[in-house]
């Protein structure tokens with residue numbers, strides 16, 4: 001039996017809603033074996049990020065080496081990378097292991113406002129990692145930072161997607177969660193030729209911590225199974241839609257999404 005396997009290279013969220021924890025839960029829910037290489041550890045809950053501790057670069061590398069030496073993943077995603085030194089090492093590893101299904105979630109700032117990427121590391125992310133990516137999944141503020149252009153409309157978002165595509169990824173998905181002015185949430189997929197809009201009803205909830213991590217993890221899981229990028233993105237949207245609709249309502253602040261909602265909605269087979 002061929003077991004699809006996915007690796008996440010990201011930070012730990014002690015509160016369990018975002019980061020490595022969201023990724024592994026999502027892989028598991030989609031029947032994909034999950035593995036992790038930690039870049040940093042955060043002390044975090046639904047109220048915010050109380051502390052960040054970045055791991056030594058050689059130890060980030062060692063974790064990736066250990067996984068590739070034995071359990072070669074079918075797809076890899078990155079999340080919180082924190083520093084330009086970690087980004088340079090992850091880019092080196094991605095090239096060395098010829099990772100073709102590489103999803104970059106360019107995590108910059110937590111929903112509560114804490115910085116999860118040093119500002120000087122944005123250039124490293126764009127120049128060293130994006131050329132190696134199959135898919136990059138910025139939210140609207142991240143797309144603004146990567147392009148230096150403000151986004152106020154869908155046309156602005158399309159322009160940003162084109163500019164980000166010029167950095168080298170095969171696909172750009174500019175997510176629509178931050179487009180608060182609409183009843184519909186639209187994720188925009190650009191493949192270098194045309195756009196596909198993946199839309200769904202906006203869920204009115206505060207419990208949206210970790211939606212970006214969960215989306216990119218679901219996308220990565222589907223790629224690990226051999227799905228094409230567009231169908232993987234559709235499943236990822238459906239997964240997040242279910243996770244937001246059926247939120248758990250835990251914690252005193254911006255709570256996590258419900259990672260088991262999609263499986264429950266679909267029944268046992270996904």
Ligand SMILES: Nc1ncnc2c1ncn2[C@@H]1O[C@H](COP(=O)(O)OP(=O)(O)OP(=O)(O)O)[C@@H](O)[C@H]1O
Pocket residue numbers: 018109110111138139140175176177178185186187200201202203204205208209210211212213214215236237240241244
């Ligand atoms: N209120 C909402 N209703 C429905 N879908 C949403 C909502 N908010 C976000 N999404 C979906 O969640 C996914 C992540 O989008 P978003 O733009 O929130 O990413 P993000 O800001 O990177 O997330 P994070 O806050 O975890 O960093 C997308 O598929 C988006 O469509």
Ligand SMILES: Cc1ncc(COP(=O)(O)O)c(N)n1
Pocket residue numbers: 010011012013018019020042044079080107109110111112116208209210211212213
């Ligand atoms: C370790 C880690 N990685 C990513 C996020 C982004 O998630 P959000 O924007 O929902 O806070 C986070 N808060 N923590």
